[in-house]
Amino acid sequence: MALKTEWKVGLFIVLTVLLILAGLGYMAYKKGFFQPENAYNLSSRTGDGLSVGMPLFFSGFKIGKIVELELSDKGMVMIKISVPTQHAKWMRSDSKFVLEKPLIGSPKFMVITTNLKSSLLSANSVAVLTEVNDINDAIQKIQPILEQVAMITDNIERLTGSLADPEGDMSKILNHTQKLTGSLSSKKSILEMAVGDEKSVQAIHASLRNAQNITDQVGQLLKKTDEELYGKNGIIPLVIKILRELVTNLGKIGKTLDNVEKISSDTAESTKDLKLFRSEVDSTVNSLNRLINELDKKIPFKSEQKIKLP
Amino acid sequence: MTTAIEQIGRSGLHAVRASLDTLAFAFKILARMFDVRAYNSAVRMVLINQIYFTSVQILPLFLAVAVIFGAIVIGIIGQYLIHLGLFDYFGQLLMGFVVTEFAPFITVLLIALRSGSAVNAEIAVMKVNKELNTLHVFRIDEINYLFLPRILSGILSIVLLSSLFSIIVLASGLIFSSLLFDMSMNDYVTALLASAKFSDLIVMLIKCAIMGFFIVMIPIRYGMRATDELTSIPVSVLHGMVNVFIAIMIIEVVSLIVVSSISKFI
């Protein structure tokens, strides 16, 4: 019984231990524990993100690991990596060693070899480790765009400030235009009075009957007025020209604003302001157009048209 | 009010004293474990018998449990991972959960239920029958002759059976993952090897050894607390097994903290 028990226990222990050792041995073999390894040296500005045991990847495959990290006398971090001989072929003299620090996740240490015909990396050489930092790179790329957006916002602010300023150029133009149209309106009323008022007509008839010279003088005066108003260098064509130019310029501002809107499409707040400004400009242009049309309707600004006196 | 506070204080002190006694007893046994003089043919015979009762006798049941549990766990894990689109983590879960956590836990539970309770009852019966007095009269050290071989058997059995459980679960996982998930042997082995770490396996073996130590030592201590009355036997087994369960939980939690600390340190 005792011997039998001893035999069973012995068999159990031996078989189980053999099984465990076989499993561990297979794992060690597959993980390359029994393979000879080559050591390489790298240097880096910083040891941030590096650690002993960190795997080295080539094309997504683990081919080695960091075995030692040391700070040199010059303040550089000296990295010793170990790569099994079977993977040494991926380590070339022009291979690039990169420590990628992704936005999310742990850093990844990898070697990039593009030319497999170049000489093998020497164990004595010290390659430089490049750091690729996603967060900092992204910030660096965004920085100029942000600066541009800030400039555009400043310009728009200045532009809108200028438009809103009662002493600004735009306000002055609009005030002048208003004064001009007011002036025109008052002149129109004089004409109406001249044409439509019965007393005036009678006075004119009386004047015509009584004094031919007065009629001539009135005729000359009217001719002169007509020229001043409708002539090539008259006031009305000049006003129309100014207004048309104003409309054209405002149209250009509209296009510029469209471009600004496209550039700053990411900045929601700015877009809202631009849209608002654009709509204001559009409404100004429209109101000016309406004003011109109104003038056109109410005053027949054609050179050939003349007031026919009865 | 005062009485209640006194009662709480008394219970607390009792718990602390009991824990300290248990630890002192553990150190005493540990010290004896490394004393070569403690091992004579009588102790070796008990050790062999204990390994036989704890490991060899349970082997058919244990292998069946390993295959069944392995198939179930691998099936469930695989299905969930596929459902969540995380099947790439199959290897990591097998190594990190099944091998390092599930296998030791199931093994410890089985051994605690079977051998822990048996040891507790055996020691309690010996105490009631005055057999411990026999050992004393004949100058046979109870720690050397009774406790040491049982505890060593517990350690050895948990370590070996846990490893065996892991190997069987992984082997059955190969078959079931091929049947259930159309996974090739090469993919399966590659996934396992990519996630396997020697440090994890070493921690797992140390954890098994510690659990093996305590799941036998605690029943021994509670068995020794039996009085001369037969009715004290079930009471001592009851207390012993409850404390074994608590000890398993504490060791699991401590091992998780240790593992996470090690991984942070590394």
Next chain:
Amino acid sequence: MRLYSSEELLNRELCDIMAQEKHRLGLVSLDAPLISNLSVLSNIALIKQYHGGLTVPEAEDIAEMRLKKLHLEDIAAKRNSVLLEVQRFCAMILRAVMVEDAMVVIDRPFKIMPDLDDTHFIREVLTSVDDLFRECHIFDYLWNEERYTGGMIHGA
């Protein structure tokens, strides 16, 4: 043979002798029963295994020879619980004489074998193994004196 008028007295004397002669004490008593999870053979062999440094087969060979001496080889594989009272007594005697230079102390033999009328059987057993121990003491109550017709064995 040591006879005492009270249990307390007997126990005190027994404790004293156990303390004084603990290195060669071979106690035969119900307070030191056979180990229940060991066979009779293993119980007897255990002493030589533990103190004599003998291997299991060596110690068991000796135990087997001693059992044969008392014509009890058939109980070698039996456990304590299935033994007859006389068999149990013999097994305990054989275990006691396994102690080197043994001083056998028999504690209340009629408690171990209540059916015995006298010490005839006890003397017979002790005579069979008298070459294996140095001295023997029997502790009992005074009221059992008439059962000890032959007096002490080996002095004391």
